[in-house]
Amino acid sequence: MWRGGADGAFQAFDVPRQASQTVLDVVTHIQRALDPTLAYRFACRVGMCGSCAMMVNGVPRWTCRTHVDKVVQKNELTIGPLRNLPIIRDLVTDMREFFDKWARAKGEFRGRNTRQDDFAKVPPASPPRAQASAGIECIGCGVCYAACDVVAWNPDYLGPAALNRAWTLVLDERDRERTERLRAVAGDAGCHACHSHVSCTERCPKHLSPTASIAGLKREVAKAVVHGDL
Amino acid sequence: MTFRGEARLWIAQRASAALLAVCVAVHLVTIIYAVRSGLSAAEILERTRGSPGWFAFYSVFVLAVTVHAPIGLRSVLSEWAGWRGRSRDLALLFFAAFLAWIGMRAVLAVFA
Numbered sequence: 001m002w003r004g005g006a007d008g009a010f011q012a013f014d015v016p017r018q019a020s021q022t023v024l025d026v027v028t029h030i031q032r033a034l035d036p037t038l039a040y041r042f043a044c045r046v047g048m049c050g051s052c053a054m055m056v057n058g059v060p061r062w063t064c065r066t067h068v069d070k071v072v073q074k075n076e077l078t079i080g081p082l083r084n085l086p087i088i089r090d091l092v093t094d095m096r097e098f099f100d101k102w103a104r105a106k107g108e109f110r111g112r113n114t115r116q117d118d119f120a121k122v123p124p125a126s127p128p129r130a131q132a133s134a135g136i137e138c139i140g141c142g143v144c145y146a147a148c149d150v151v152a153w154n155p156d157y158l159g160p161a162a163l164n165r166a167w168t169l170v171l172d173e174r175d176r177e178r179t180e181r182l183r184a185v186a187g188d189a190g191c192h193a194c195h196s197h198v199s200c201t202e203r204c205p206k207h208l209s210p211t212a213s214i215a216g217l218k219r220e221v222a223k224a225v226v227h228g229d230l
Numbered sequence: 231m232t233f234r235g236e237a238r239l240w241i242a243q244r245a246s247a248a249l250l251a252v253c254v255a256v257h258l259v260t261i262i263y264a265v266r267s268g269l270s271a272a273e274i275l276e277r278t279r280g281s282p283g284w285f286a287f288y289s290v291f292v293l294a295v296t297v298h299a300p301i302g303l304r305s306v307l308s309e310w311a312g313w314r315g316r317s318r319d320l321a322l323l324f325f326a327a328f329l330a331w332i333g334m335r336a337v338l339a340v341f342a
Contacts, residue, residue, distance in 0.1 A: 153309035186233035188308070192240045195305070218240065225237040 002080040023063035040091035050141030060146035107165035132171040144200035156189040160200035160210030167213035191217040246298035292333030
């Protein structure tokens with residue numbers, strides 16, 4: 001298990017195996033029984049809050065829903081803080097940049113209607129609504145961000161989660177900041193930096209496809225540029 | 231570069247890739263077909279010299295490479311070598327001109 005900050009090191013602990021044990025159970029056992037100074041994050045323990053993501057044997061995972069049986073190698077687990085984020089201490093990373101990028105990608109809904117207007121009627125089966133549904137279940141765990149090589153190579157890159165969020169809003173016909181959002185997500189720090197390695201999609205615990213969302217943004221930006229809308 | 235410029239580069243990259251997919255396929259099939267009974271320089275020149283069709287085809291091929299390769303290299307340079315900004319883009323412009331020059335030189339050598 002990683003201990004300390006960026007210049008820390010791995011420390012070994014012996015943890016008893018139990019039936020249906022999760023990686024988060026292992027971390028909790030260490031903190032409660034072996035070393036109370038261990039720093040880590042968790043909240044819901046049922047895969048909803050997105051706070052317990054860590055690197056497990058070099059792969060980013062949601063630890064509360066990852067069974068030890070599935071990932072253990074030779075009776076050993078290597079657990080570290082999420083990649084591509086500054087380490088605060090032990091398993092805790094500074095996620096400010098990750099969420100600041102959501103804001104930079106204009107990941108905030110801006111409605112067109114006022115409270116005097118009637119409800120917008122969006123047919124659930126319409127293609128934009130169906131595409132948005134495929135992307136809205138993100139829990140903001142940062143697994144995709146840690147899995148992405150482009151984030152590692154280009155620190156300005158907004159990353160899969162922020163771009164996925166922007167895509168769900170681009171698809172939202174009630175939103176009024178479509179053009180500003182397409183501007184915010186275009187370019188070298190945005191969707192055009194994605195090489196479609198698909199690591200985000202491979203690792204997303206919610207089985208979303210940020211790769212498809214980013215491809216959608218590339219298409220919409222291209223259309224807007226060709227039509228002179230940007 | 232502006233987001234509009236970046237988006238245009240992306241479109242150019244995709245469009246040139248589509249062209250290259252066709253060009254490479256035609257080029258490879260032609261090579262395999264042409265060498266069935268051995269191949270000599272004289273045979274190549276006999277087929278290519280004064281042929282406007284092959285001249286147009288290989289000119290498009292060279293043009294697509296000239297557009298495609300520097301844009302791809304741009305990402306490699308920024309991500310793996312940390313080279314960004316105008317100096318990189320200027321260097322790539324020279325690289326594109328170099329590709330166009332050696333490419334068209336080869337095309338003209340077998341068609342003129």
